[in-house]
Amino acid sequence: MKKIKKIERKEDIETIKKAVAGNPENKKLVNQDSLSKDNVKPKVLPEKKDIGKIVKGKKTDKSRNILESYFIKSEGNMDVSVKIRKKETMIIYDLEIPKVDTATEVLLEDVRNELISVTTVGMREIVDPDAVEGIRKKFVENAGAMLEKKIPTIEKDTKGVLVNKLMQDMLGLGEIEFLVNDSNLEEIVIPSAKEPIRVYHKKYGWLRTSFSIKKEDEIINYSNIVARRVGRQITVLSPLLDAHLVSGDRVNAVLYPISTKGNTLTIRRFARDPYTIVDLVGNKTIDLNIAVLLWLAVEYEMNVIVSGGTASGKTVILNAMMPFIPPNHRILSVEDTRELMLPDFLYWTPLVTRSPNPEGKGAVTMLDLLVNSLRMRPDRIVLGEMRRKEEAMVMFEAMHTGHSVYATMHANSAAETVNRLTNPPLSVPANLLGAVNLNVVMFRDRRRGIRRVLQVGEFNVNGERADANIIYRWVPEGDKIIKHGETSKFFEDISRNTGMTQVEIDKNLADKKEILSCLIKNKIRSLSEIGKVMNYYYSDKELLLKNVRANNIKLFSDKKETTKENKKTNVKVNSEEN
Numbered sequence: 279m280k281k282i283k284k285i286e287r288k289e290d291i292e293t294i295k296k297a298v299a300g301n302p303e304n305k306k307l308v309n310q311d312s313l314s315k316d317n318v319k320p321k322v323l324p325e326k327k328d329i330g331k332i333v334k335g336k337k338t339d340k341s342r343n344i345l346e347s348y349f350i351k352s353e354g355n356m357d358v359s360v361k362i363r364k365k366e367t368m369i370i371y372d373l374e375i376p377k378v379d380t381a382t383e384v385l386l387e388d389v390r391n392e393l394i395s396v397t398t399v400g401m402r403e404i405v406d407p408d409a410v411e412g413i414r415k416k417f418v419e420n421a422g423a424m425l426e427k428k429i430p431t432i433e434k435d436t437k438g439v440l441v442n443k444l445m446q447d448m449l450g451l452g453e454i455e456f457l458v459n460d461s462n463l464e465e466i467v468i469p470s471a472k473e474p475i476r477v478y479h480k481k482y483g484w485l486r487t488s489f490s491i492k493k494e495d496e497i498i499n500y501s502n503i504v505a506r507r508v509g510r511q512i513t514v515l516s517p518l519l520d521a522h523l524v525s526g527d528r529v530n531a532v533l534y535p536i537s538t539k540g541n542t543l544t545i546r547r548f549a550r551d552p553y554t555i556v557d558l559v560g561n562k563t564i565d566l567n568i569a570v571l572l573w574l575a576v577e578y579e580m581n582v583i584v585s586g587g588t589a590s591g592k593t594v595i596l597n598a599m600m601p602f603i604p605p606n607h608r609i610l611s612v613e614d615t616r617e618l619m620l621p622d623f624l625y626w627t628p629l630v631t632r633s634p635n636p637e638g639k640g641a642v643t644m645l646d647l648l649v650n651s652l653r654m655r656p657d658r659i660v661l662g663e664m665r666r667k668e669e670a671m672v673m674f675e676a677m678h679t680g681h682s683v684y685a686t687m688h689a690n691s692a693a694e695t696v697n698r699l700t701n702p703p704l705s706v707p708a709n710l711l712g713a714v715n716l717n718v719v720m721f722r723d724r725r726r727g728i729r730r731v732l733q734v735g736e737f738n739v740n741g742e743r744a745d746a747n748i749i750y751r752w753v754p755e756g757d758k759i760i761k762h763g764e765t766s767k768f769f770e771d772i773s774r775n776t777g778m779t780q781v782e783i784d785k786n787l788a789d790k791k792e793i794l795s796c797l798i799k800n801k802i803r804s805l806s807e808i809g810k811v812m813n814y815y816y817s818d819k820e821l822l823l824k825n826v827r828a829n830n831i832k833l834f835s836d837k838k839e840t841t842k843e844n845k846k847t848n849v850k851v852n853s854e855e856n
């Protein structure tokens with residue numbers, strides 16, 4: 279009681295607020311830096327758009343070996359600061375986790391106990407993503423009301439920060455949630471309680487963080503939370519878990535002693551803001567010619583296979599092609615883990631596989647879903663990754679029965695794609711390969727840290743043999759994508775499907791180029807913006823072209839107005855090299 283009284287005093291609340299919300303001076307420093315670059319008036323608080331962006335540290339930071347610093351936005355106005363520091367030969371990811379003082383801890387513990395008794399959560403609510411949203415809302419309301427009751431003078435910001443802390447502890451993964459909110463991270467690994475958490479940073483690769491989870495029990499507890507949310511268990515008898523958080527992030531857990539050093543959690547962050555075709559032209563992954571060719575292929579229901587090595591960007595390209603699908607087509611996607619993200623207006627039913635429970639029951643395989651999807655009257659079928667013969671056979675059958683199919687598979691070139699498809703274990707008869715209209719091959723240059731379209735090709739079938747015909751290819755010298763050969767059947771297939779002449783097809787490609795160039799020029803890049811553009815394209819193409827030609831982007835831009843900034847040409851957006 280005594281301690282709670284202490285916190286009622288105004289100064290204490292100020293102290294907590296400062297401690298929790300980080301140092302305002304830092305915010306000022308970071309923001310002035312980033313904002314002055316754009317010639318806008320400096321502001322004290324970070325804008326939403328700046329959060330999570332990398333902002334170079336000030337000169338004075340260099341002496342403290344700080345390479346970069348930025349803020350991560352969390353719910354409830356809790357912005358925490360990240361500093362990437364050089365320490366001897368290592369680079370450290372330093373997170374300034376807000377600490378609350380003992381008095382506040384006691385208060386929060388009180389609120390926690392009361393909350394447990396009032397916020398009852400049923401099993402159905404735990405596994406249903408929509409219900410989870412409801413629980414969060416209920417939770418925020420209850421926690422807020424309790425804090426107000428205990429500290430009648432509490433300020434809105436302080437309340438937000440404390441509610442967020444309670445949510446992280448009770449519904450989420452505690453302090454790890456800060457990392458999950460950092461859009462610069464791809465992977466977060468808790469190796470054990472003995473070691474610091476490690477993260478895979480988009481720019482720096484693997485980094486050691488400055489903190490760890492203190493107890494092995496806590497890691498087990500987090501694994502249990504994740505497991506319960508998907509209606510599964512992780513125990514000594516079934517110590518492996520692969521599951522998804524409601525946010526889409528994937529969590530893998532391996533318990534001790536299978537992971538011999540301690541309990542291990544690996545979290546792969548799901549991209550909240552996916553790369554779109556405009557980003558991919560902007561960061562030179564593909565060029566405009568290939569972008570419009572893909573658009574044409576998707577519009578006129580051609581079948582496309584994206585191949586490439588591990589993490590070469592196959593799923594990213596596949597996802598960037600999806601907004602080209604006309605809005606009235608039914609799309610079914612089948613994946614092992616939910617990675618695809620499509621604009622809202624599309625008519626899309628995403629399906630995911632499920633692994634069996636500990637008794638070996640309840641599995642739903644990719645093949646089950648593929649076979650079932652054919653009964654759901656789809657126009658387009660998207661297959662996350664083709665690995666097995668049965669899946670390949672169903673997919674080719676789908677192509678031959680008039681569905682438009684998009685899939686990814688592992689192969690490093692168009693020729694290797696043909697080889698892998700026609701040889702064991704896939705063993706697709708070569709004559710079926712003619713159904714594939716385009717093969718896009720992705721490549722990752724690890725040394726330079728870049729991803730490129732290596733080849734765009736088609737498959738030619740001669741009797742019992744299939745061969746790859748390369749149309750475009752990437753040349754490392756000069757980092758360019760060049761025309762390699764003529765298509766032998768791609769345009770013929772489009773003509774046959776649509777009745778268009780080659781002149782009409784060329785005009786269609788030129789219109790598409792005009793539209794994409796306008797988007798690139800004006801930095802119209804988000805999924806929702808591209809979605810809107812495509813909606814106009816398929817409902818009133820002439821209106822869209824008229825606006826594009828007048829550079830009138832109001833029709834589809836999420837930005838409020840056309841500013842001078844928008845008129846700059848060829849601005850790199852969401853670039854991996856940046």
Ligand SMILES: Nc1ncnc2c1ncn2[C@@H]1O[C@H](COP(=O)(O)OP(=O)(O)OP(=O)(O)O)[C@@H](O)[C@H]1O
Nearest residue numbers: 464563586587588589590591592593594595729854
């Ligand atoms: N063109 C690109 N530019 C920048 N980053 C990219 C690009 N393509 C992919 N990435 C990043 O690389 C990572 C892997 O991409 P993606 O999942 O598409 O690869 P993949 O080939 O499908 O991998 P896997 O073999 O695991 O299926 C992601 O974090 C993604 O954000």
Ligand SMILES: [Mg+2]
Nearest residue numbers: 592593663686
């Ligand atoms: Mg993939």
